[in-house]
Amino acid sequence: MTTTSPLLELRGITKRFGHLVANDHVDLQVAEGEIHALVGENGAGKTTLMNVVFGLVHPDEGDILLRGTPVTIRSPLAAARHGIGMVHQHFKLVPSLTAAENIFLGREPGNGPMLDGPEALRKAAELAERYGLTIDPATRVRFLSVGQQQRVEILKALSYDAHLLILDEPTAVLTPQETEELIQVVHELRTRGKTVIFITHKLNEVRAVADRFSVMRDGRRIATLSTGEATEADIARMMVGREVLFRVTKPDVVPGQPVLEVTGLNGLRVDGTEAVRDVSLEVREGEIVGIAGVEGNGQSELAEFVCGLRPPTAGKVFIDGREVTRADVVQRRAAGLAFVPEDRMDRGVSGPMSVSENLAATHYLDPGLSRFGVVAPGRLRRWTRALIGRFDIRNANPATPVHALSGGNIQKVVLARELSTEPKVLVAAQPSRGLDVGATEAVHRTLVEQRSQGRAILLISSELSEILSLSDRILVMYRGRVVHETNARDATDEGLGLYMMGLKSDHPGDVQ
Amino acid sequence: MTEHSAPLVDETLRGTLVANLRSAGEALVQPALTLAAALVIGLLLIVGIGENPIPAYHAFLFGSFDNALDFGNLLAKATPLISTAICVMIAFRGGAFNVGGEGQMYLGAFWGAVIGFTFVGLPGPLLIVAIMIAAGIAGGLWAAIAGALKAFWEVDEVVSTLLMNYIAMLITQYFVDNQFKDVTAGGPMTAYVARQAWLPQMLPPSAVTIGLLIAIAIGIASWFLMFRTVWGANVRAVGTNRRFAQAMGVNVRRTLIQTMFISGAVAGIGGAIEVMGVEHRFYQGFSPGFGFLGLTAALLGRLNPWGTLAMAFLYAALLNGAAIMQIQTPVPNPLVNILEGIIVVVMTATARPAIRGLLRRKRAAA
Ligand SMILES: Nc1ncnc2c1ncn2[C@@H]1O[C@H](COP(=O)(O)OP(=O)(O)OP(=O)(O)O)[C@@H](O)[C@H]1O
Ligand SMILES: [Mg+2]
Numbered sequence: 080m081t082t083t084s085p086l087l088e089l090r091g092i093t094k095r096f097g098h099l100v101a102n103d104h105v106d107l108q109v110a111e112g113e114i115h116a117l118v119g120e121n122g123a124g125k126t127t128l129m130n131v132v133f134g135l136v137h138p139d140e141g142d143i144l145l146r147g148t149p150v151t152i153r154s155p156l157a158a159a160r161h162g163i164g165m166v167h168q169h170f171k172l173v174p175s176l177t178a179a180e181n182i183f184l185g186r187e188p189g190n191g192p193m194l195d196g197p198e199a200l201r202k203a204a205e206l207a208e209r210y211g212l213t214i215d216p217a218t219r220v221r222f223l224s225v226g227q228q229q230r231v232e233i234l235k236a237l238s239y240d241a242h243l244l245i246l247d248e249p250t251a252v253l254t255p256q257e258t259e260e261l262i263q264v265v266h267e268l269r270t271r272g273k274t275v276i277f278i279t280h281k282l283n284e285v286r287a288v289a290d291r292f293s294v295m296r297d298g299r300r301i302a303t304l305s306t307g308e309a310t311e312a313d314i315a316r317m318m319v320g321r322e323v324l325f326r327v328t329k330p331d332v333v334p335g336q337p338v339l340e341v342t343g344l345n346g347l348r349v350d351g352t353e354a355v356r357d358v359s360l361e362v363r364e365g366e367i368v369g370i371a372g373v374e375g376n377g378q379s380e381l382a383e384f385v386c387g388l389r390p391p392t393a394g395k396v397f398i399d400g401r402e403v404t405r406a407d408v409v410q411r412r413a414a415g416l417a418f419v420p421e422d423r424m425d426r427g428v429s430g431p432m433s434v435s436e437n438l439a440a441t442h443y444l445d446p447g448l449s450r451f452g453v454v455a456p457g458r459l460r461r462w463t464r465a466l467i468g469r470f471d472i473r474n475a476n477p478a479t480p481v482h483a484l485s486g487g488n489i490q491k492v493v494l495a496r497e498l499s500t501e502p503k504v505l506v507a508a509q510p511s512r513g514l515d516v517g518a519t520e521a522v523h524r525t526l527v528e529q530r531s532q533g534r535a536i537l538l539i540s541s542e543l544s545e546i547l548s549l550s551d552r553i554l555v556m557y558r559g560r561v562v563h564e565t566n567a568r569d570a571t572d573e574g575l576g577l578y579m580m581g582l583k584s585d586h587p588g589d590v591q
Numbered sequence: 592m593t594e595h596s597a598p599l600v601d602e603t604l605r606g607t608l609v610a611n612l613r614s615a616g617e618a619l620v621q622p623a624l625t626l627a628a629a630l631v632i633g634l635l636l637i638v639g640i641g642e643n644p645i646p647a648y649h650a651f652l653f654g655s656f657d658n659a660l661d662f663g664n665l666l667a668k669a670t671p672l673i674s675t676a677i678c679v680m681i682a683f684r685g686g687a688f689n690v691g692g693e694g695q696m697y698l699g700a701f702w703g704a705v706i707g708f709t710f711v712g713l714p715g716p717l718l719i720v721a722i723m724i725a726a727g728i729a730g731g732l733w734a735a736i737a738g739a740l741k742a743f744w745e746v747d748e749v750v751s752t753l754l755m756n757y758i759a760m761l762i763t764q765y766f767v768d769n770q771f772k773d774v775t776a777g778g779p780m781t782a783y784v785a786r787q788a789w790l791p792q793m794l795p796p797s798a799v800t801i802g803l804l805i806a807i808a809i810g811i812a813s814w815f816l817m818f819r820t821v822w823g824a825n826v827r828a829v830g831t832n833r834r835f836a837q838a839m840g841v842n843v844r845r846t847l848i849q850t851m852f853i854s855g856a857v858a859g860i861g862g863a864i865e866v867m868g869v870e871h872r873f874y875q876g877f878s879p880g881f882g883f884l885g886l887t888a889a890l891l892g893r894l895n896p897w898g899t900l901a902m903a904f905l906y907a908a909l910l911n912g913a914a915i916m917q918i919q920t921p922v923p924n925p926l927v928n929i930l931e932g933i934i935v936v937v938m939t940a941t942a943r944p945a946i947r948g949l950l951r952r953k954r955a956a957a
Contacts, residue, residue: 386838388837388838407840407842408837408838408839408840409840409842412840418838420838425834425835426834426835426837426838427835427838428832428835429827429828429831429832429835429836430831430832431831432824432827432828432831436824436827436828439824440824440828440835440839441839441840443821443824444821449820449821452820452821452822453819453820453821454819454820454821454824456819
C-alpha cells in the first residue's frame, strides 16, 4: 500500500440497463480524507455509479480499487465490511421503528448478540454523541422531520465504522438551516479522517462543502476539478452543456378573481398535535403565493388540508368560489385543483407502476384515454410519449416502471401529470426538489407560464430563493401560523429569515 | 412534522422487481427452474427408497398426457385451481393477501347449489347464470367482510380471511346437516341441482366440463379488468402505494372492499362450477383444499394473470400426475405428498421477492 493510492479508484466502470448505458467507462479517483462532490443532470448516472461502489448494482465492466487493491463488492454488507457507508436518495427507514432500532436494524448476525431495546438506545445515543448528530434515539421514525430522518440514516451508515461515506443528494430534502448543519457535520467528519462523496444539484453547496468535484453527463465522467477552479456558472455549463439562466423573468400579470380561499383553518398532525392554527389566505388567478417557512411548521399539513388528503378541525376551503372543505380529492380535482406533493415517493408516484400509468392516474377521464372505464392503450401510449417529450423525462418509455427512473426524472413524472391538467389552482410543494439546474429552470419557467395563463399557484418551498424569485406575495409560516405576509418585491432573505425563526411576527405578543 | 412513510421502492430490489413485472413469458422461466429443482430432489428420494424412478417419473410427468381420460382429468383438476388462483392474484394486486379462497369457494358452491335445486323451472343457461351470480355474491360478500375489516379497522386480512375459512365451512356444514340436507343421500350434501344446470362434459368419460372454459374466460377477464380498465389501474395503485392512490383521488377503502369482493366472487364462482360440473350438488368436503392449492399456483405464477393461469394448469398436472403415479407404480403415497411439499417449499423460496414486496408494503402502511 502506497500513500499515493487514492482511497477509492474506479476504472472503466460500465453499467447497462438493457440498451441504456447508465455508466459508460467511468474512471474516478477519490483521495483519502477529501470531500468529493458528484454533480450532473438528472439521469446522468450518479446514483448508479455510487450503487456500484456500495454493492447494490453490479457493473458489467470495470474495476473498483480500494487503496490500490482491486476489490469486488457484491452486496451492501460487503461494502460495509470494506468501510463504505451510503445514505440513499430515497431513505430506507422503517417508519414504525424507533431511530435506534433503525440504526441497528439488520445487523449481521454473529457480530455479537442482537441489540435489544435499552442497549440499542444507549449505543445509538453514544454514536450520535460521538459525531455530534443530535437525535432522540427513542422516537419512532414516522414522527421525525426529514432532517432528523437523515441524521438517522447517516448514523446508520457510520455505525458500521465507515471511512467512506456516500451521501446521495442529502440536502435535497433539507431546510437551509439543516443544510448548513449538515455541511458542518461533513466537515467535522473530514477532520476525523473520513472521506465523503457528496451528490448534489445545488451548485453553491459544491463550493461550500467539497474540495473537488466531478461532473457526469450521459453516463460519462467529463471533468474533475478543484472547487476553487470553477464558478457556479461554469459547473452548470459543464453539467447541462449550455448556459443556464439562474433568473426567471416574470411578466407583469394583473391578478384576477381569488380562486383558492382558505379561511380560519385549524388542523392536527398525525400525532395529534396542532399543525395549523387560524390560517387564512387567498390566491388569485395569475398569482403565485409563496409559503416560506422552516419545514415542519405546518406547511405540509396545510397542503394536505387544502387538497383533501386530511380533514381539518376547523375552517373552510374554497376552490373557484365553491366550498370544498368536506369534498374528497376527486371533487377537488374536478373543481380545478392540481397538487405536486412534497415527497414524490410517498404520494407522488407508484414505483412499480409504469410511467404511463403514473402519468395517467388523474387523466383517465380525459377525452380519448378511456371509454366506459376501459383504457385505450394506443392512445395512452401516444399521449405519454408526448408528455415525456414535453417535460424532458429522460430514458423513459411509457412502459418503464417509474422506479427505474432517476430521482429527478421521477419528479418530472409528477410535474408532468399535475401541470398537464390545466388546473385552476395548483398547489406545488417543493416542486424542484431533486431536479438538476436545467430542469429546475424549466419548471420555474413552466410555473411562470401557468401564472401568465391565469392559474393560481400556491407554492410551498423550503428553498427561499425559489420563493423569492417566483412569488408575487409571500406568507411566512411559523408554528402553524401565518406570522407574516408581504409583497415579494419588498421581501429579502434576511427579513423573511427573522419571521421564519420566530424572532418577528405580525401578531403582536407572539414573540418571546 | 409530517408523516413520512418508508419509500415504497427499494433500490436494492429494483432489479428483482423489474424482473418480476416483465412479460408473462419470462415470469414462467423461474417457476420452471423451481419445478426442475424439486423434481431432481424427488428423484433422489425415490432412488433413496430403492424404487426405480424412471417408471415413477414417467407416470408422474407424462401419465396425464397418455390418453384422453387422464388428460381430461387433468383439465378437470385445473378448473377449480384457476378460480382460486385468480382469486389470490386479484386481491394481491390490490395489496391484500386473500388466503380465504377455500371458504369463499365453499359459500359460493353452497349458495349456487341452493339456487340450482330451488329454481328448477328456469331454462338451463339462465339457471347456470343465476347459480354463478349467487355463488359470486356469496363468495364476494364473504371476502368483502375481510376487506371492510381491513379498510376500516386495519384488521390484518391474512388472519381474517384464514379464520373465515373455518367459519364458512362450519356454516355450510350446519346447513347440509339441517335444513338443506338431502335425506335420501348418505352424507352431508344437498339435493341435486336441476338437470339443465349440469355442465356438459367435454372429454367424456373424463370429469372435465365446459366449466373449464368458463374458468379460463374468468382468468382472461381478470387480466382485462386489472390491466385494461381504469378501475384495475386504481386497484393496482392502491396495491402498490396507498398514499399515492389517495392523492390521485382513489377512494382507497372502497377500492379495497371492491377488490376483495371481486376476488371472493371468482372463488365463489369456482365453487359453483364444481357443483354444476362434478357432483351436481353441494357436498361438504368437495374441495381437497382448492383454495390453498390455488394460493400456491398464484404465487408460483408470480401473481401475474397469465403466469397464474399457466401455473394452475401446471399444478393440476402435478396433482394428476401424482395420482397416476400412485396408481401405476409402487411409489408410496407419502412420497407423493413429500414431492408436492418440496415443490411448494422451493417455490415459496423463489417467490420470496413478490411476497417480500407485499410484506414491505404492509410494513410501510403500518
Ligand atoms: N434498475 C434500473 N433499470 C433500468 N434503468 C435504470 C435502473 N436504474 C437506473 N436506471 C437508469 O439509469 C440512468 C441513470 O440513473 P441514475 O439514478 O444513476 O441517475 P442520477 O444521475 O442519480 O439522476 P438524478 O439526479 O435524477 O438522481 C437513468 O436514466 C435511469 O433511468
Ligand atoms: Mg440519483
